Amino acid sequence: MAEQPSDPGLPHPDEVARVMADIAAKSRSLVEDFLQQQGAQNPEQTPVSSAIGSAFIELTTRMMRNPAQLMQAQFALWQDYMRLWQGTTQRLLGQESEPVIKPERADRRFKDKAWDDNVLFDFIKQSYLLSSRFVMEQVTAAGDEEGADVRTQRKVEFYTRQFVDAMAPTNFVMTNPEVLRLTVETKGENLLKGLRNMLEDLERGKGTLKVRMTDEESFEIGRNIATTPGSIVFQNDLLQLIQYKPTTATVHQRPLLIIPPWINKFYVLDLQAKNSFVRFCVEQGLTTFVISWVNPDEKLAHKSFEDYMTGGALAAVDAVLKATGQKDLMAIGYCLGGTLLATTLAYMAAKRDARIKAATFFASLVDFQEPGDLGVFIDEEQLKALEEQMQKRGFLEGSEMARTFNLLRANDLIWSFVVSNYLMGKDPFPFDLLYWNSDSTRLPAAMHSFYLRRCYHENKLVEAGGVTLGGVKIDLRRINLPAYWVSTREDHIAPWKSTYAATQLYKGEKRFVLAGSGHIAGVINPPTSEKYGYWTNEDLPADPQAWLEGATAHPGSWWPDWAGWAKARAGKQVPAREPGQGSLPAIEPAPGSFVKVRAA
Template identity: 65%
Template sequence: MATIAERSQRIVSDWLRRQAATRAEGGAGAGQDGRVELDPLNIGGAFLEMTARLMANPAALMQAQIGFWQDYMTLWQNTARRMMGMESEPVIDAAGDRRFKDEAWHDNEVFDFIKQSYLLSARFVQDVVRQVDGLDQRTAQKVDFYSRQFVDAMSPSNFLLTNPEVLRRTAETGGENLLKGLNNMLGDLERGRGKLSIKMTDMEAFRFGENIAVTPGKVVYQNELMQLIQYTPTTAKVLRRPLLIGPPWINKFYILDLRPKNSFVRWAVSQGHTVFVISWVNPDERLAEKGFDDYMHQGYLAALDAIERITGEREVNAIGYCLGGTLLACTLAYMAAKGDDRIKAATFFVTMMDFEQAGELAVFIDEEQLTALEEKMQRRGYLEGAEMATTFNMLRANDLIWSFVVNNYLMGNEPFPFDLLYWNADSTRMPARMHSFYLRQMYQQNRLREQGGITLSDVPIDLGRVRTPAYFLSTREDHIAPWRSTYRGTQLLGGPKRFVLAASGHIAGVVNPPGGKYSHWINTDLPSSADEWLAGATEMSGSWWPDWHRWVTGFNKDEVPARDPAAGPLPVIEDAPGSYVRVKSTD
């Protein structure tokens, strides 16, 4: 207890000192007059407008309240019946909600009442905010999103006295779980320097090249923005066309080489591809002025030059993942304008080119928030990786925030070693100039879809000029790049296209190997409507990986002797996964 008190005092003192410095310097989170901004996300204005609209139609609000109280009275009556030993049906069901998986939430009348009253209240709040008339789409989306954040935060599972599992653990351990939980919370506050940086996994349990990112290879080229990894072949012969993979620089590349059993990199190597992967740098203030065009020139284009020098092959197949796919589309349009046809087949993993339906990330892209973000980035030279990670975690708050609050702080458990969550916590920074361009030109103004809407290195970008065969892989439950939005890319690029929809989400649906549990849908037609495409699609069991391999090798199946990265014309810099991937945002 003395240690806890000492640590708590130190954390509070450090936090107060930083707040004083922020106000004095007009730093992050402070306005031009030095005052700390109380609403940097511009939530208050959205809810004020919603309230005004509600008050303008009191009859609708009164009707919703009457329905809510009727449900509540039914719940009271059913609970009383259960307490008298009589059977009663639940007013609202929590089937599939992992927050209420403990049997006491159903078997105990008190906890069942708490659970159902919460679910009724949550439904009432969300129904009211979703049925407000007259709100523009962005304001309505923001109100709905933050209402859900509030509702999720207020779940009875998140509190000691209303969580039966936590109460049971507290009784069993004599409260030791709460002391351990407090220690865990203090550790998270210390690591976050006063901000709560929730530990999702054992960050000491994983080592690059030992139990993650273990596919053998060599770093064969590097510049200030990326390292290029060539992987060691496992077949006597390989396909003539090398395969270049461009991951997003919002996250690190090894999501495609996490474990041997679900490593897309390892699998592609085993299928005879000479695999090259771009490993982006984790930038700091020295790269603040790097723009989107720099990532194109020093990323894909530099990689193409290096691959030609190494293999002697001018023609390649390319894959872009998420933001890496958006950059790949831009690069293809740039190359089309320059008469460069080195990329013969392009694959887009969960990639948006039309940002009109950008999903819940659009909540964070209004003028007020962008201005505040740009001011912060200009002071630092970059966007801090932890801030972006928090944004993504909010999209799945129950899974990526509140479940760990319960496990770490209330139950007093140490987080389980999990490689996917290690990758998720291994965040990266964003250069100020690049990130501002990306958010404004694409997310806010949606100019990439327009002919010449954006310009890179003095070249107007026109996706319609791209004639490269394209394979689109999207995922049905994607909360970052909604599949109906990614589908629109098929209507923007020229040339032959194939669209495949995988089950699950932004990560799990992509890294789903043969033998994996998720299915996929195919439809060779590409109507203008995504829903029309799905209506005509056929569900196929298992992974989409073999379908992609058949597609990409359908353009060229020529083989050559295996290419050893250690024997190429460029000197080996170091073993895979290289040094760039090891740089932490906290370094």
């Protein structure tokens, strides 16, 4: 066969070889300098890593019990490869050939035209897709055996997916056409710059690779992020309470308290003016308060989930009502903040305390039977290891929690940045949401152990009396008030079908809304963006899939739908309330000092 002409869009192999040799020489000295400066550092082993081996051993054992099925699958893979070889040969001879396999539409890794136009890279792409599909199908098939442990199966599937994603050809210089092209164009400067980026990230992470996702120098809390005007009007050792300045002459009588999660910081709800949910609430004529949680250290290791209820949610309710002179309020809980709000409402119901008149839950779980991919990290072995680690320091380090969440969307939140920062040699661009995502928080050991064990591992919160807080047996079925849920269709942290379970528990008027996108983007979706859409259904059948099948789709943001619901329950109009002019004086300007404490 005659030698095929080289692809005009890709460099000649001889030139690639020369450039790579030059890079190797330059990079060696760079690494040597880094090691001399840093010394030897061994990253701490995470509890997760010790729990994977036994799960894979069990999987392999199950696969070997059915060798015929494995052989049949291998034969099918061999047939697919034969079709791929045949198609590749046809293309080399100048003929057309349909691909054996294509990437999923949402897979952005293979967007460069060379993955389709260049025969070699098309072959690499399809080989990877066929192999990864084969591996994942065998893992799934092994888990379908009778008697297979569901938790073990999910763990194996999750980590197999991590391995498959890590081995993608897009993650390597010589099998990524875009990187290869840039490497020759810049004579390897992209890889040298990428190596510097990686060494800087290692230094920032003190030996652990801490991938930069955004230009952190472009943002400053209180200057161009978390800028909605307001004041701190109350604080204790767990929180600062922000009251926001009104923008309307009158406001609704009933104030609004927002309880964000303390796994991350509150300002995801107040990023910039264009996408601030807090600012949106203020513009609706709602006197808006938000909890800014403390970023705890070892001195708060003893703080429990009960403390977050009494010294957190309930203390904030007291302060809001004192600041406004009102007898009742409305509340929103987001993620873990929603779990806390539900727990607090059940506690208040037992105490005959009806000061919260309407509640909204953003992507919040109370029934943890199906917690999604996060359940992979929670079993007895991993919990014991994590608790031992937390006891040494008194808290869970924020970066460890961040790595766990990033693994849930590894291609988007890990590998895309590895390619961009280290292979392409690019600097991350400014992105407010990713800045917030990198601003991690610590979690007190006592609180986090309770949350993981009693909620995720044992699913006790959904049981009547399964959890006791403040001397009260918590029963979510005692909650009786108007409730609004918004969950997101692609949520990896709080799967919407699991959040839907709460609609079958509470009494009172209920409205469930399903938004497009995921845990953050689906919630932080202002009307001006005109993205994603949402679904509503006035009926609330027990089966969430039945709810979806009967739901009506709407374009754009769900925010106006919620605003109409909230304002109908917020009472009459009264003169606007300025922060600090009520019974609680202003302590300092928003966003306060607690939010500026970084875990690092």
